[in-house]
Amino acid sequence: MKIKESSTNHENKKNLERSCSEIYAVNLISGRWILSICYCLRQGRLRFSELKNMMPNISERMLTMQLKKMEEEQLISKKVYAEIPPRTEYELTEIGKKLIPVLDELDAWGKEHKKLKNQH
Structure with missing residues (x-):
């Protein structure tokens, strides 16, 4: 869902990105697929078809x-x-x-959080 550029929400997002580098970074890599693509490309150069095969649930258009x-x-x-x-x-x-x-740290944090959450 794209945020309307004239909306208050959009302005708030932009102001937060300008004032906080962490929020800027998270917004840059947020979304369902960007981290997955980065994870695939960490191995090195890949062709479009190789990426698509590594992520079978993504459409070619997406x-x-x-x-x-x-x-x-x-x-x-x-x-x-x-x-x-x-x-x-x-x-x-x-x-x-x-x-x-950063991906390695997110992976470790995610595993730890899942484990902790499943204990409760």
Whole structure:
């Protein structure tokens, strides 16, 4: 769901992003698929079809949209090879690779939280 740019909610989000780098970062990587794509690309460069196969529940349209967003945010780079058929590969940029330790920490935190929550 896209927030209307003239809404109070949108203004609040932008103000929080400007004043708090943590909120900026979370908003950048939030959403259902961006962290999954980062997780897949942590192994290295992958083709579109390889990404799609690693995430069978994402539609091709949604994967394309998310990859475009990630490229615009400079989290990934895209390389198109002039071949028939065309080959496109994606990989984390240097700033995108800096997310890998964050992903590891989120993974550990998530496992710990699930375990704690299941105990109650």
